[in-house]
Amino acid sequence: AQLCTTALKRSLVLFSELFSHKMTEWTCGKVRSTFVEYFEKQAHKNVVSAPVVPIDDPTLLFTNAGMNQFKSIFLGTCAPDSPMGQIKTIGRAANTQKCIRAGGKHNDLDDVGRDTYHHTFFEMLGNWSFGNYFKVEAIDWAWDLLTKVYGMNPDRLYATYFGGDEKAGLAADEEARQLWLKYLPAERVLPFGMKDNFWEMGDTGPCGPCSEIHYDRIGGRDAASLVNMDDPTVIEIWNLVFMQFNREVKNGPLVPLPAPCVDTGMGFERLTSVLQDVHSNYDTDIWTTIFKKIQEVTGYPEPYRPGSSMEDKDIAYRVIADHIRTLSFAIADGGAPDSVGRGFVLRRIVRRAVRYGKEFLGAKDGFFQHIVDAVVESMSDTFPELKTNQSRIKATLAKEEELFGKTWETGMKHFGTAVTKAKDNSIRGEDAFILHDRYGFPVDLTLLMAEKQGLGVDMKGFDEHMQKQKDKNKDSGAMAAKKGFMGVDQLNELETIRKVAPTVDEAKYVWEDSTGKVVAIYNHKEQTFPAEAGSDAGKLGILLDKTNFYSEAGGQVGDIGTLVLPGGVFKVEDTQTYTGYTVHIGTLEPGAKVKEGDEAACKVDLARRLDVAANHTGTHILNFALRQALIRENDKNQFEKVDQKGSLVDEKMARFDFTWPSKLTEAEIARTEELVNEEIAKNGAIFTQEVEQGAAMEIVSLRSVFGEKYPPVVRVVSIGKDIPTMLSDPKNPDWWKHSVEFCGGTHLKSMGEAQKAVIVQESAIGGNVRRILMYTRQVAADAAALAESFAQELTGIMADTSIAPAEKLKVIGVFGKKVDDSLIPMLKKVEVKNAIKKAIDDCRAEEKKHTAKVKQWGTEIGEKIAKEVEESKLAFVVRVLNNYQPLLAGERDAIVECGKALEKQAKDTPTLLILKDPKKGTAHVIGTVPKDKTDKLAAPEWVQSLGCKGGGKPVSASGAGLANDAVEESVKKAEALAEQKLA
Numbered sequence: 016a017q018l019c020t021t022a023l024k025r026s027l028v029l030f031s032e033l034f035s036h037k038m039t040e041w042t043c044g045k046v047r048s049t050f051v052e053y054f055e056k057q058a059h060k061n062v063v064s065a066p067v068v069p070i071d072d073p074t075l076l077f078t079n080a081g082m083n084q085f086k087s088i089f090l091g092t093c094a095p096d097s098p099m100g101q102i103k104t105i106g107r108a109a110n111t112q113k114c115i116r117a118g119g120k121h122n123d124l125d126d127v128g129r130d131t132y133h134h135t136f137f138e139m140l141g142n143w144s145f146g147n148y149f150k151v152e153a154i155d156w157a158w159d160l161l162t163k164v165y166g167m168n169p170d171r172l173y174a175t176y177f178g179g180d181e182k183a184g185l186a187a188d189e190e191a192r193q194l195w196l197k198y199l200p201a202e203r204v205l206p207f208g209m210k211d212n213f214w215e216m217g218d219t220g221p222c223g224p225c226s227e228i229h230y231d232r233i234g235g236r237d238a239a240s241l242v243n244m245d246d247p248t249v250i251e252i253w254n255l256v257f258m259q260f261n262r263e264v265k266n267g268p269l270v271p272l273p274a275p276c277v278d279t280g281m282g283f284e285r286l287t288s289v290l291q292d293v294h295s296n297y298d299t300d301i302w303t304t305i306f307k308k309i310q311e312v313t314g315y316p317e318p319y320r321p322g323s324s325m326e327d328k329d330i331a332y333r334v335i336a337d338h339i340r341t342l343s344f345a346i347a348d349g350g351a352p353d354s355v356g357r358g359f360v361l362r363r364i365v366r367r368a369v370r371y372g373k374e375f376l377g378a379k380d381g382f383f384q385h386i387v388d389a390v391v392e393s394m395s396d397t398f399p400e401l402k403t404n405q406s407r408i409k410a411t412l413a414k415e416e417e418l419f420g421k422t423w424e425t426g427m428k429h430f431g432t433a434v435t436k437a438k439d440n441s442i443r444g445e446d447a448f449i450l451h452d453r454y455g456f457p458v459d460l461t462l463l464m465a466e467k468q469g470l471g472v473d474m475k476g477f478d479e480h481m482q483k484q485k486d487k488n489k490d491s492g493a494m495a496a497k498k499g500f501m502g503v504d505q506l507n508e509l510e511t512i513r514k515v516a517p518t519v520d521e522a523k524y525v526w527e528d529s530t531g532k533v534v535a536i537y538n539h540k541e542q543t544f545p546a547e548a549g550s551d552a553g554k555l556g557i558l559l560d561k562t563n564f565y566s567e568a569g570g571q572v573g574d575i576g577t578l579v580l581p582g583g584v585f586k587v588e589d590t591q592t593y594t595g596y597t598v599h600i601g602t603l604e605p606g607a608k609v610k611e612g613d614e615a616a617c618k619v620d621l622a623r624r625l626d627v628a629a630n631h632t633g634t635h636i637l638n639f640a641l642r643q644a645l646i647r648e649n650d651k652n653q654f655e656k657v658d659q660k661g662s663l664v665d666e667k668m669a670r671f672d673f674t675w676p677s678k679l680t681e682a683e684i685a686r687t688e689e690l691v692n693e694e695i696a697k698n699g700a701i702f703t704q705e706v707e708q709g710a711a712m713e714i715v716s717l718r719s720v721f722g723e724k725y726p727p728v729v730r731v732v733s734i735g736k737d738i739p740t741m742l743s744d745p746k747n748p749d750w751w752k753h754s755v756e757f758c759g760g761t762h763l764k765s766m767g768e769a770q771k772a773v774i775v776q777e778s779a780i781g782g783n784v785r786r787i788l789m790y791t792r793q794v795a796a797d798a799a800a801l802a803e804s805f806a807q808e809l810t811g812i813m814a815d816t817s818i819a820p821a822e823k824l825k826v827i828g829v830f831g832k833k834v835d836d837s838l839i840p841m842l843k844k845v846e847v848k849n850a851i852k853k854a855i856d857d858c859r860a861e862e863k864k865h866t867a868k869v870k871q872w873g874t875e876i877g878e879k880i881a882k883e884v885e886e887s888k889l890a891f892v893v894r895v896l897n898n899y900q901p902l903l904a905g906e907r908d909a910i911v912e913c914g915k916a917l918e919k920q921a922k923d924t925p926t927l928l929i930l931k932d933p934k935k936g937t938a939h940v941i942g943t944v945p946k947d948k949t950d951k952l953a954a955p956e957w958v959q960s961l962g963c964k965g966g967g968k969p970v971s972a973s974g975a976g977l978a979n980d981a982v983e984e985s986v987k988k989a990e991a992l993a994e995q996k997l998a
Contacts, residue, residue, distance in 0.1 A: 051140075068350040070661075076357045081140075081143075085143060094592055101727075107148070113398065115136050128337070128371070131295035141280045144277035152277075167230065175226060176224070188224040192204055219263060222261070222269070225254055226254075229252065255279045270504060274507070287300075305336045305393065308385070308389035328376060334367060344401070346404065346408045366454070380420060429449065438473075441472055444472070445476060447476070517595030522617075527563065532614055533612060537598070539600075546610060555609070557578060557585060562597050564590045566598070568592060570664060571761070575587050579618060583603060584604045587599045625768070629791040631664045636694045636734065639754035641673060660784050684842065698766055706730075714731075731758075768792075769792060770796070773790050773841075819862075820862035880892055893926075896929065925952060928941045929961075936979050938979055942972045945970070951996045954970060
């Protein structure tokens, strides 16, 4: 054993020496920078990586590919003056993109750690052409970079190309094949079908054939048969996608793109493993610092063993190292563990890492957060956001690990239950899945725990439940994005065929009517550009050379209004922008027509826009107020800050999303609303100015949306202080007293135009992300008035003495639901709900008193009737309780207590008691007959003689449905029957 241990140590030393030599030649930092610098030399723009938590793409859980941030370019929806529009103009881009694949369609989570190449977080090196170059350059540069710059052995490289698909009507990509034959022999240029070599963005959109470059880690052999066979020794390292088609409808035909594009992606971790000549991604220097930190923090006696070890401890090292990177980047970019959506995926990742650390490395509680330091140390030079958010990342993970500690105890109880429910000496697949999904127990941990109990796990059942979840989550996070009114083909026709210039829309900030000339008419149904159209054409999009309509952008809805044309009126129902074209969407009024060249009078609905502007400017003040109310008054949350995560404003409300770790207290909401209204009362002027981005960013109090990309020249909106003064002294601390933001929306002239603001809702929409709904102007006044009317309505309910307490509780319940469902000022709603709670308590107390009084009445009536029986020697009695106490309103307690009194004091006398309910209009009936008289008169027969439904035993029966106005006659019938039967 000692000899084996010595040999192992020698092997590790030799490996370390060889590994160190390889890393010196190609460190991970050099691999990354070499790629980007190579393409910069080919006139590509180095674009900063987009956040892994998408800002403006609701179809994604996480950024999972390098092309995600360029989607608007591929779809043709970016404006020319936007950051993406400027990149499109350059035509070339390259970068390293942060990616996460965990959850939804692309999910590598459960494979991480069990092999040496899967990751939930990875970097994607990529270069793009947006109609600039195509296959020749893409293939030539790929070969040059790999073989001449990185120095890969050409004999180990294989290329694949699209071999065609007869069913889809697609020919083989012979062009790509011929280009590869310049560098490779024919036996290493291999055709594959749609599955491997045809790339599609989704069911619709740009798509095309792709060409992959594969690398043989072994060499000196013919490895063609191992390409695309999931062999770990022959791996894909680079995928070149040639987007030359567009699919406009699902399963529809492929239409050639007018300007083909290139999208390439090369896994950074895999490339580094090839250049450092190791077979495992985890054996590169990317992971060295993190592995050392894991050993230091857990105190595990052995370091990570390089290679493909499948021992539990080495799997644990890989799991923790991968997961801490994923979580560090996700939290830095605005994500957080939670119970839904991407937050739930992050929570599962935390729990998977923590359990592996505790179970296999003996880690103590709270260990996980400390590994963040290693991620920051090794990666913050390239991704500085890690350093900026280091404290917040650690605090979030500490809080989440503490929460998991509590969940773990519950999970262990479920495991115990699963053991008792084991079938055929195996824990059921369903239970293993619940432990995995709900409690964060990796299935291999469940297998180990089950083995200690002498059990197995039904892996087939577990896999079935996993597949159901994957099927369910295929569209996870995929909210339908607003469907484009125009497609890429129509936009290309405008731009390249019809040569229509982008719309001039500066007048949108003027707030006056303007004029423009019709330059294009788009028939949405026909997807054509007719020269003229009539009112029977349906939905149209009219493009003018210039307009004063604001198109939807930055969370602000588009303008509505009318275009007055020579041939009639066009009603604008929405305004959207596509690649710089402002499209007025709507319909012609009956009998109206439009043709190209028409002069149009542009009439925006300015009253609606004023309401929209009040809400938009209101979000700026709300952002400002939250910073004052939360950051400066919550010392315990110093690591937190309020960052805007999104907004939506229309004429009715302002919706504002922001980062904060907990529900806002009533005091925080009150202070925030107070600050907003203080700014409205100050009536500060609204200043706007276009400024160079660099200069604007110097203003100390400027707020911008985290992760958003801004153009070189930005529009700055300031409230209460002119912008030139701020620019002249940008670090002046007085500027913290003013709201300053980048914004291209339409705003008020002065804050007083907002009139009033009320916060009507505050809620959670994800981990550490809150949402506030706020009203301004008349909508705010109406909401406040509604709240006041609720207070008055409740006062009226409580003052109504005609309603019995029990009935009043029902009325208050319905009223409370109405209040809950309403959007009224939150603070006023709290007041009303507190008043409702007090009203309920008062009603219950009153009900209790009333019930006691009713019971007392019943007892007293029973005693009176018993006295009548005794004094008059009555053989039976038929009595209406209301005749004794007119205040009775059908309370059953009265008739029950009356019966009890008679049972005590006149138990030998048959009695028939009637209690009228004035609200229902019917009476309750109870009949009792002593046992020794039931042979003559049975209680059910006597009750039914009143003419109502009834039943029971011979000695007692009850009835219902006797109309109040029939009681007098019915009493006579019952008395007659008793006289007859008991005679």
